[in-house]
Amino acid sequence: MIETLIWLIGYQLAGELICRSLALPLPGAVLGMLLLFLTLCVKKGIPASLNTHVPQLLGHFSLLFIPACAGVIVYWSLLTAHGWSLLATLAGATLITLLVPAVLLKLLLARRRRGDAA
Amino acid sequence: MNVTPALDWLRGSPLLGLGLTLAAYRLALWLNRRAHGHPLTNSVLIGSLLVIAVLLGCGISPAEYMKGAQFIQLLLGPATVGLAIPLYHNLSRLKRAALPLSLTLLAGSLTGILSAVGLGAAFGLPHQILLSLMPRAVTTPIAIGIAEHIGGIPALAVTFVIVSGIFGAVIVKPLFSRLRLDDDLVMGVATGIAAHGIGTARVFLLSETAGAFAGLAMGLNGLVTAVLVPIVLGFMHL
Structure with missing residues (x-):
């Protein structure tokens, strides 16, 4: 577990330092994920500790969002200031943004599969 | 016996926020199991509602709560880095579908x-709210950066991001099952694009592969959106 935390925090710190120095529009953790992914590709394997503990940590990924979500009450009056139109906008936009890429990706994958078969 | 000093101590202790968050999450998991995984018993949704209920009920300020809850929030970064592991497990699929x-x-x-700006404009929402809606689909740290950059309100942008994420996490499974879109890769990518980390956490529980692709899509979508928003804004004369 300790080894896993050192890996993950180390890659996040590396990501943060690079993003901040180059002023990239990306959170350090996301760059850290990409860097760790590249490292695994080069190593052609996953260290045993990461392979055991990371799935356990990610199994409780939801827990980590609760503080930020509970914090939304601070801005609750902003959300309800425009009545339902704001919530309807958020719900509608999320629905559209889920469906458009899903349908597009499904079509692209099916098309390529047909191309492979031909 | 005088409990007032003890309660005052509790209010100031980081253990309160930490313990409350863990207990709310545990209770939300239990409820979710009892409801056979019903989408409305989403653990982020129920967990944060429980926390909010306790904060309001006991008069605990969000700042007092965050003293302890920040330790849980701090782990978001390292956990996001960890998404590289399930992603690596799907390396061959990733290469084929590049x-x-x-x-x-x-x-x-x-x-x-x-979609966010269009619907918002159709509902007649004010200019500054429309600007804050633009980064609605991306992960919070990127959304804050974009909102600041284009003159939106960062706090408002964060609220929009979170509400969108929870809505997406709740709806993704029933929606995609009904439309027969529940392929791991398709569902993961769409969720990462529309509902960032909160959606990713949700689909990770459905399948590790979906979670891995959601994490990747979330990161790259944030990057692409940060580049696209100023360009779109230039075209729209908002």
Whole structure:
């Protein structure tokens, strides 16, 4: 577990330092994920500790969002200031943004599969 | 016996926020199991509602709560880095789908920006709210950066991001099952684009592969959106 935390925090710190120095529009953790992914590709394997503990940590990924979500009450009056139109906008936009890429990706994958078969 | 000093101590202790968050999450998991995984018993949704209920009920301020809850929030970064592991497990699938994935990301990011601004404008929402809506689909740290950059309100943008994420996490499974879109890769990528980390956490519980692709899509969508928002804004004369 300790080894896993050192890996993950180390890659996040590396990501943060690079993003901040180059002023990239990306959170350090996301760059850290990409860097760790590249490292695994080069190593052609996953260290045993990461392979055991990371799935356990990610199994409780939801827990980590609760503080930020509970914090939304601070801005609750902003959300309800425009009545339902704001919530309807958020719900509608999320629905559209889920469906458009899903349908597009499904079509692209099916098309390529047909191309492979031909 | 005088409990007032003890309660005052509790209010100031980081253990309160930490313990409350863990207990709320545990209770939410239990409820979710009792409800056979019903989407409305989503653990982020129920967990944060329970926390909010306790904060309001006991008169605990969000700042007092965050003293302890920040330790849980701090782990978000390292956990996000950890998404590299399930992603690596799907390396061959990722390589095969590289081109369709890139096209989908580009179209998805654009959809995310335009759908929010379009609907918001149709509902007659004010200018500054429309600006804060643009980064609605991306992960919070990127959304804050974009909102600041284009003159939106960062706090408002964060609220929009979180509400969208929870809505997406609740709806994704029933929606995609009904439309027969529940392929791991398709569902993961769409969720990462539309509902960032909160959606990713949700689909990770459905399948590790979906979670891995959601994490990747979330990161890349954030990057593409950060680049696209100023360009779209230039075209729209907002």
